[in-house]
Amino acid sequence: MLRKVARYGLAIVVFLAVWAIGAAVLRTPALPDPWTVISQPALLFNKPMAGDFAVSLYRIVTAIALGNVLALPLGLVIGQTPSLDRYAAPLIFLTYPIPKIVFLPIFMVLLGLGDASKIVLIAVVIFFQILVTARDAARAVPEQSIMSLRSLGAGRAQIYRHVIFPASLPGVFTALRISVGTAIAVLFLAESFASQNGLGYAIINAWSGMNYPRMFAAILALAVLGVLLYEALELAERWACPWTR
Amino acid sequence: MDRVKVTDLNVEYLTGGDAMAALAGLSFSAEPGEIVAVIGPSGSGKSTLVYCLAGLLPPTGGTIEINGQRLTRVRPETAVILQDYGLIPWKTVAANAALGLKLRGEPAGRIAADTESSLRSFGLWDVRRHYPAQISGGQRQRVAIARALSLNPSLLLMDEPFSSLDALTRESLQNVFLDIWRRDHLTTFLVTHSIEEAAFLGHKIMVLSERPARILEIIDNPRQGDETFRSSPEFLQVCSRLRQALRQASSDVA
Numbered sequence: 001m002l003r004k005v006a007r008y009g010l011a012i013v014v015f016l017a018v019w020a021i022g023a024a025v026l027r028t029p030a031l032p033d034p035w036t037v038i039s040q041p042a043l044l045f046n047k048p049m050a051g052d053f054a055v056s057l058y059r060i061v062t063a064i065a066l067g068n069v070l071a072l073p074l075g076l077v078i079g080q081t082p083s084l085d086r087y088a089a090p091l092i093f094l095t096y097p098i099p100k101i102v103f104l105p106i107f108m109v110l111l112g113l114g115d116a117s118k119i120v121l122i123a124v125v126i127f128f129q130i131l132v133t134a135r136d137a138a139r140a141v142p143e144q145s146i147m148s149l150r151s152l153g154a155g156r157a158q159i160y161r162h163v164i165f166p167a168s169l170p171g172v173f174t175a176l177r178i179s180v181g182t183a184i185a186v187l188f189l190a191e192s193f194a195s196q197n198g199l200g201y202a203i204i205n206a207w208s209g210m211n212y213p214r215m216f217a218a219i220l221a222l223a224v225l226g227v228l229l230y231e232a233l234e235l236a237e238r239w240a241c242p243w244t245r
Numbered sequence: 246m247d248r249v250k251v252t253d254l255n256v257e258y259l260t261g262g263d264a265m266a267a268l269a270g271l272s273f274s275a276e277p278g279e280i281v282a283v284i285g286p287s288g289s290g291k292s293t294l295v296y297c298l299a300g301l302l303p304p305t306g307g308t309i310e311i312n313g314q315r316l317t318r319v320r321p322e323t324a325v326i327l328q329d330y331g332l333i334p335w336k337t338v339a340a341n342a343a344l345g346l347k348l349r350g351e352p353a354g355r356i357a358a359d360t361e362s363s364l365r366s367f368g369l370w371d372v373r374r375h376y377p378a379q380i381s382g383g384q385r386q387r388v389a390i391a392r393a394l395s396l397n398p399s400l401l402l403m404d405e406p407f408s409s410l411d412a413l414t415r416e417s418l419q420n421v422f423l424d425i426w427r428r429d430h431l432t433t434f435l436v437t438h439s440i441e442e443a444a445f446l447g448h449k450i451m452v453l454s455e456r457p458a459r460i461l462e463i464i465d466n467p468r469q470g471d472e473t474f475r476s477s478p479e480f481l482q483v484c485s486r487l488r489q490a491l492r493q494a495s496s497d498v499a
Contacts (some may be wrong), residue, residue: 144327151299151325152396154344162344166335171443243335 067126079138118190133175137168246277256383278430282447290458311446324398331389339373383414
């Protein structure tokens with residue numbers, strides 16, 4: 001734990017150093033030096049920022065949960081059912097590469113400008129990542145593992161619970177780590193259009209007011225949000241997949 | 246203990262629309278308490294035979310009768326031990342050993358008590374919280390045996406149970422199996438590709454041909470399981486007879 005804190009400390013030092021060098025070289029108000037930002041606690045820790053942070057965190061966590069709840073069972077069943085997979089696979093491969101951000105206008109029309117449209121958009125991004133991963137994991141479960149459980153008298157539901165679902169978990173966590181980055185990018189985009197709150201909104205709002213220190217404070221908050229999510233995933237994986245340690 | 250009678254067993258797989266025969270008309274039987282060793286070239290359909298006897302794979306043709314009853318599905322009195330994938334990697338040794346009882350919905354107290362005594366008797370108590378990847382091959386196979394026996398089977402099917410183990414561990418586990426057999430007299434089918442293992446353990450040794458598998462020979466082996474038999478001239482005779490039969494099995498096709 002202490003080591004981890006120390007490594008984060010080192011990462012922060014390197015990050016700030018690169019930032020400071022960049023600011024010194026460019027000498028533009030668009031890139032204030034890090035000291036200007038972090039020396040003003042009021043810039044980072046204020047009520048609107050806390051509110052934007054909480055809203056963004058809520059949106060992304062809800063979206064991750066929603067995407068997983070829908071995609072995981074579906075992907076596992078598709079992967080385990082060749083007759084279904086024959087029809088589902090082409091559909092997945094056709095829709096998977098489409099950048100899901102293009103659906104934002106549709107979701108805004110259908111779900112309004114509030115949380116729902118943003119959550120659904122991010123959930124769709126997560127959904128496809130997890131669907132593809134879960135399908136592959138379910139297909140890769142060795143036939144012998146399933147036969148072995150059936151020989152002990154397991155029914156279909158028990159096979160999913162004891163073999164297919166746990167077999168998919170390590171892959172699902174890897175996919176989640178990869179998709180958290182995409183999810184934050186999509187969150188930013190979704191919050192930058194016709195939005196009144198969230199860190200994306202805070203960044204765009206500060207930008208349009210040319211308040212660069214405030215903009216970078218919001219960017220830092222977005223980075224902290226990412227770190228929180230990654231570390232939460234790390235903890236969840238250690239708890240859910242103890243056999244991989 | 247179970248009496249097994251197999252008549253004209255046929256299995257065909259569909260691969261891309263073509264029917265591929267795996268088993269071609271196998272007929273044999275096992276008396277109650279008999280150990281039948283099944284040996285044949287690799288890929289000859291030995292595992293398919295195990296799946297059929299377990300009720301996991303419905304045959305394309307022919308019948309399997311156990312105690313006069315036609316086998317149509319998995320039966321609780323049959324235990325199966327598969328070569329590599331028998332254990333579940335994400336369950337601890339104790340959870341793996343208890344899995345059969347748990348799937349059957351036995352009360353938790355009974356599962357805990359049964360599992361403890363079985364783990365202790367197999368020398369696995371100290372590693373009960375380990376995962377399969379953290380224990381040796383011999384220990385893993387002990388867990389598989391413990392789990393299979395936890396359901397008090399009367400028919401035991403083993404698909405190459407000892408083949409991935411080093412020679413000494415293999416011999417010690419063969420003796421573990423024999424001790425259990427002497428106590429319970431389980432009717433047993435043991436699939437193996439090891440000539441010595443078949444000759445040491447099987448009352449009857451069934452030699453299969455290349456795919457599609459037919460029975461080439463069934464050899465009686467009355468002195469099986471006797472530790473002095475392992476180093477006797479008769480043992481070598483049985484082995485060389487098996488070797489010859491197997492050589493023929495491969496040259497039939499080549």
